[in-house]
Amino acid sequence: MSPIPRFTMWSAHFITLIAPIVSAIEVTIPLTAPPGAAPLMGNLVSLSIEQDRWTDWAGTTEPNTFFNNVLDNFIQITNTPPFVRIGADSEDHTDFSYDVEYGEDIFPPSSTIRPYPEATNITVGQGFYNIISHLPNGTQVHWGVNFREYNLTAAYLETVALMNAFSSPAVVEKYITLKFIEIGNEADLYYHNKGRNSSWNVQEYVSEWEEFAYNVSTTANLSDCSYTKLIGAAFAESSHNNLSGFSPQAIFNLGILESPAGQLIETISQHHYSGSFCTGGGAVLQDLMTKSYIRGNISAFSPDVEATLAKGLDYILGETNSMSCHGAPNVSNTAGAALWLLDYTLYATQVGISRLHFHDGIGYKYNLIQPTTLNYSILDGSPIEPLAPHVQPAYYAAIIAAEAIGSSGATQAVEISIDEDNVAGYAFYEHGVLSKAVFINLVAYFSDAGARNSTHIDFSFTGPGYTSDNMSVKTLEIGYASDTANLTWGGQTYETSDGRVSGPLTVDVVPICSGIDLQETEAILVTFL
Ligand SMILES: *[C@@H]1O[C@H](CO)[C@@H](O)[C@H](O)[C@H]1NC(C)=O
Ligand SMILES: *[C@@H]1O[C@H](CO)[C@@H](O)[C@H](O)[C@H]1NC(C)=O
Ligand SMILES: *[C@@H]1O[C@H](CO)[C@@H](O)[C@H](O)[C@H]1NC(C)=O
Ligand SMILES: *[C@@H]1O[C@H](CO)[C@@H](O)[C@H](O)[C@H]1NC(C)=O
Ligand SMILES: *[C@@H]1O[C@H](CO)[C@@H](O)[C@H](O)[C@H]1NC(C)=O
Ligand SMILES: *[C@@H]1O[C@H](CO)[C@@H](O)[C@H](O)[C@H]1NC(C)=O
Ligand SMILES: *[C@@H]1O[C@H](CO)[C@@H](O)[C@H](O)[C@H]1NC(C)=O
Ligand SMILES: *[C@@H]1O[C@H](CO)[C@@H](O)[C@H](O)[C@H]1NC(C)=O
Ligand SMILES: *[C@@H]1O[C@H](CO)[C@@H](O)[C@H](O)[C@H]1NC(C)=O
Ligand SMILES: *[C@@H]1O[C@H](CO)[C@@H](O)[C@H](O)[C@H]1NC(C)=O
Ligand SMILES: *[C@@H]1O[C@H](CO)[C@@H](O)[C@H](O)[C@H]1NC(C)=O
Ligand SMILES: *[C@@H]1O[C@H](CO)[C@@H](O)[C@H](O)[C@H]1NC(C)=O
Numbered sequence: 001m002s003p004i005p006r007f008t009m010w011s012a013h014f015i016t017l018i019a020p021i022v023s024a025i026e027v028t029i030p031l032t033a034p035p036g037a038a039p040l041m042g043n044l045v046s047l048s049i050e051q052d053r054w055t056d057w058a059g060t061t062e063p064n065t066f067f068n069n070v071l072d073n074f075i076q077i078t079n080t081p082p083f084v085r086i087g088a089d090s091e092d093h094t095d096f097s098y099d100v101e102y103g104e105d106i107f108p109p110s111s112t113i114r115p116y117p118e119a120t121n122i123t124v125g126q127g128f129y130n131i132i133s134h135l136p137n138g139t140q141v142h143w144g145v146n147f148r149e150y151n152l153t154a155a156y157l158e159t160v161a162l163m164n165a166f167s168s169p170a171v172v173e174k175y176i177t178l179k180f181i182e183i184g185n186e187a188d189l190y191y192h193n194k195g196r197n198s199s200w201n202v203q204e205y206v207s208e209w210e211e212f213a214y215n216v217s218t219t220a221n222l223s224d225c226s227y228t229k230l231i232g233a234a235f236a237e238s239s240h241n242n243l244s245g246f247s248p249q250a251i252f253n254l255g256i257l258e259s260p261a262g263q264l265i266e267t268i269s270q271h272h273y274s275g276s277f278c279t280g281g282g283a284v285l286q287d288l289m290t291k292s293y294i295r296g297n298i299s300a301f302s303p304d305v306e307a308t309l310a311k312g313l314d315y316i317l318g319e320t321n322s323m324s325c326h327g328a329p330n331v332s333n334t335a336g337a338a339l340w341l342l343d344y345t346l347y348a349t350q351v352g353i354s355r356l357h358f359h360d361g362i363g364y365k366y367n368l369i370q371p372t373t374l375n376y377s378i379l380d381g382s383p384i385e386p387l388a389p390h391v392q393p394a395y396y397a398a399i400i401a402a403e404a405i406g407s408s409g410a411t412q413a414v415e416i417s418i419d420e421d422n423v424a425g426y427a428f429y430e431h432g433v434l435s436k437a438v439f440i441n442l443v444a445y446f447s448d449a450g451a452r453n454s455t456h457i458d459f460s461f462t463g464p465g466y467t468s469d470n471m472s473v474k475t476l477e478i479g480y481a482s483d484t485a486n487l488t489w490g491g492q493t494y495e496t497s498d499g500r501v502s503g504p505l506t507v508d509v510v511p512i513c514s515g516i517d518l519q520e521t522e523a524i525l526v527t528f529l
Contacts, residue, residue, distance in 0.1 A: 020451040020454060021451070021453040022456055022517070023455050024458070025418065026459070027459060028416075028417070028460050029462070030414070030461070030462050031466065032429070032432050032464055033414070033432045033434075034463075038350055038412060040349055040411045040412060040413050042077075042078030042402065042405055042407065043074075043078070043355060044355055044356065044405060045341075045358065045397075045401050046355050046357045047083070047369075048085040048357035048359040049084060049086050049360055050118060050359070050360070051087050051090045051122070051144070052105050052118055052361075053105070053362040055103050056362050058132065062134075064134065064372070065498070066389040067371040069500055070369050070499040072136055073494070073500070074402050077403055077406070077407065078405055079407040079409070081135070081136045081139045082398075083141075083142065083179070084135065084142070085180075085357045087142075087145075088319055089185055090119055091182070092149065092195065093118075093120060094124055094146050095122070095146070096124055096125070096154060096161060097123050097125055100124060100128075102124070104122070105119035105122050106119055106120055106121040106122075107120070112380045113277065113279070113325070115378055115380065116363030116381075124158075126164060128161075129161045129162055129164070129165035133165075133174060137174045137176070138174070139176045140176075141166075142179060142231060143178060143180070143182065144183075144184070145181060145183055146158060147184025147187060148190055148195035150196075156215055156216070162178060163178075163220050177227060177228075180228070180229055180231045181217075182230075182269070183212050183216055184209065184234065186235060188236055190205075202244070202254065203254060205251070206254040210259045210260075210261055210262060213230060213261030213262070216261070217230065222264050224263070229264050230261065230266070231267055231318065232251065232256070232257075232268045233246075233269055234270075234271065234318055234319075235271065236271050248268045248270075248304045248315075249303075266313060267313060267314040267315070268315050268316070270317055271317065271320060272297065273321060274293070274322055275323045275324070276324040277327060277328040277329075278324060282328075283332075285330070285334060285336045285482065288331055288336065289337075289339055289340050289343075289422070289443075290421075291421060291422050294340065294344050294424075295347060298347050298348050299351055301351065301353070302351050305353060316353060317353055319357055319359045320356055322337055322340060322341075326361060327365030329365060329378075330379070333365045333367075333484050334393055335478040335483040336521060337393060337394055338394045338395075338397040338476070338478075338487070338523075339521065339523055340442075342397040342401060342440055343440050344356075347415065350413075350414070350415050362374075363376065363378050365378050367394070368391065368394045369395060369499075370389055370391070370392065372389055373388055374386070374387040375387075388497060395494055396476055396489050396494065400438065400523060405428070410431045411430050412428070412432070413427065413428050413429070420455060424440045424442065425438065425440070425457075426438045436525060436528065438524070438526075440522075441454070441520050441521060441523070442521075444481035444520075444521060445478075445481050445521040446482060452519055452520050453520050454517045455518050456517050456518075458515040468512075468528070469512060470511055472508065472509050473508045473510060474506075474527070475490065475522065476489050476522060477491075490505050491506030492504070512528070
């Protein structure tokens with residue numbers, strides 16, 4: 001190729017690069033928390049862990065230091081460890097044996113769609129539960145027992161082992177507590193996944209659940225005044241789909257909360273993914289990140305949340321993430337998915353969801369954390385050079401949420417009304433006083449897109465209170481939405497061998513009246529000083 005057309009191409013490219021479109025908006029932020037602002041706990045972003053490989057997360061003979069460090073990072077910020085749910089699909093494939101020390105798995109073959117498949121058969125011993133002592137001090141736990149196999153002995157022996165583990169000195173001394181026992185994972189799918197026959201329906205579910213929950217709660221000595229309580233529902237399909245008639249409202253109407261064990265339900269758990277990769281196929285990163293789709297996916301649960309809160313119970317997403325069956329390649333594992341997670345989480349608080357457990361397994365695409373060395377690609381299962389434990393982009397979103405919430409224990413948030421298709425914002429209050437704001441630009445910016453646009457945001461304030469003249473601005477810098485690594489948060493990285501933050505912190509202190517520029521595929525945390 002001759003140099004002349006090359007030069008022409010380059011200069012044309014250069015001109016678009018220096019001429020990005022800047023839209024300008026003004027947002028109005030109340031200086032004191034509006035009535036009904038959502039309370040946010042430090043563990044708003046929590047984890048759900050597929051239990052077939054729980055031993056890899058916790059460590060057997062010694063704790064997994066990497067996993068501990070990346071959990072402790074949250075304690076440093078919010079003073080609260082992430083809540084850890086252990087179980088999921090494999091909780092319903094788990095038997096107990098006194099002859100097993102930790103756990104033994106039988107795995108199906110790895111495939112392109114599922115490079116790290118779930119075990120079909122898991123046999124665990126007492127040590128499997130005892131290693132909960134390896135988690136950080138103060139960790140609260142939600143653990144599932146087997147219901148799908150309709151084997152009361154399995155549920156009973158698992159409950160006995162749980163109670164033994166959580167009463168052991170090593171666990172008690174670290175204030176690690178069993179807050180919830182979950183009886184069965186996604187029981188609404190049991191006919192579909194051949195756990196039950198065609199007579200399976202919500203009436204039969206409630207009757208069998210009450211039978212199992214009676215045994216579990218009696219075995220564990222649960223009562224009105226015990227700390228440990230039961231999880232309700234843990235269903236896969238939202239009631240608005242009504243595929244199977246399973247919903248919180250349906251089980252309430254069938255009287256589950258009045259049954260002896262049902263009186264121990266303190267929280268209703270719902271599972272949700274925004275799409276599926278179970279049979280492969282493409283997912284589109286911009287779709288995942290689209291503001292209206294995020295609102296659609298979350299607000300579908302509003303009727304269930306309202307019905308649950310009306311019963312005086314909490315409502316959580318006990319298992320959630322981007323795309324079911326471990327995530328979609330080049331979507332779930334990307335920086336764009338981090339922005340999705342941040343907006344999805346903060347928006348969820350606005351409909352009354354009190355906590356989200358993001359599901360992680362060993363080698364799953366949508367993980368926040370990969371706690372062990374991987375030898376196969378998470379994208380297609382091909383062999384790779386051993387890849388040391390590391391965090392994935394979504395981890396940064398959890399850190400940003402933690403920093404926005406802080407350690408006051410008295411944080412609330414409201415969504416800021418923003419009339420832009422893909423810009424979202426939230427204001428945070430501590431003890432009722434405006435403290436911070438988060439802005440997220442959900443336009444997926446790719447390497448071939450030309451000039452990177454940005455939105456200029458000016459602030460105006462309403463109501464009683466004041467801010468000083470300045471704010472600090474901390475930015476999640478992302479090259480492209482499709483990046484799978486090399487994000488920085490305030491100039492720092494969490495992509496380190498020990499999972500600890502590294503590098504000099506960069507925050508800009510600027511006058512509030514100058515506003516901020518928010519690029520496509522970017523998040524900014526503003527702290528009002
Ligand atoms: C029932 O569960 C127990 C304990 O997990 C296990 O030993 C037994 O084999 C199971 N029974 C069946 C029929 O699967
Ligand atoms: C699981 O594996 C154990 C040990 O191999 C076996 O006894 C048991 O029958 C298997 N259970 C199921 C449900 O396949
Ligand atoms: C629970 O089930 C186990 C196994 O069938 C049985 O041994 C135990 O007595 C039951 N406990 C209660 C309280 O029903
Ligand atoms: C766990 O934390 C509690 C409360 O902060 C403290 O009293 C206790 O000593 C800690 N235990 C361990 C083993 O670190
Ligand atoms: C389904 O299983 C239940 C109990 O396991 C049994 O009572 C019922 O007859 C079965 N229904 C059908 C349609 O096979
Ligand atoms: C339940 O209470 C009984 C009777 O007080 C006691 O023997 C048993 O150890 C308790 N079990 C658990 C798991 O705390
Ligand atoms: C939901 O499904 C159940 C059982 O299939 C049915 O009885 C009920 O009418 C449905 N509800 C709605 C709102 O469609
Ligand atoms: C949920 O999000 C997906 C994209 O991730 C979108 O395709 C779907 O339409 C959304 N659902 C709703 C109800 O908005
Ligand atoms: C994912 O991205 C990588 C790197 O760009 C590419 O090689 C691969 O083909 C992509 N996989 C899919 C399923 O799109
Ligand atoms: C990868 O291989 C190493 C060395 O054999 C092993 O320790 C590790 O468990 C393997 N990773 C997984 C996820 O199986
Ligand atoms: C920037 O905005 C312009 C005008 O809306 C649009 O045509 C262009 O595609 C945008 N560029 C990117 C990278 O989004
Ligand atoms: C991250 O940055 C390093 C150093 O610039 C580079 O070698 C590596 O390829 C990047 N990784 C990804 C996934 O972009």
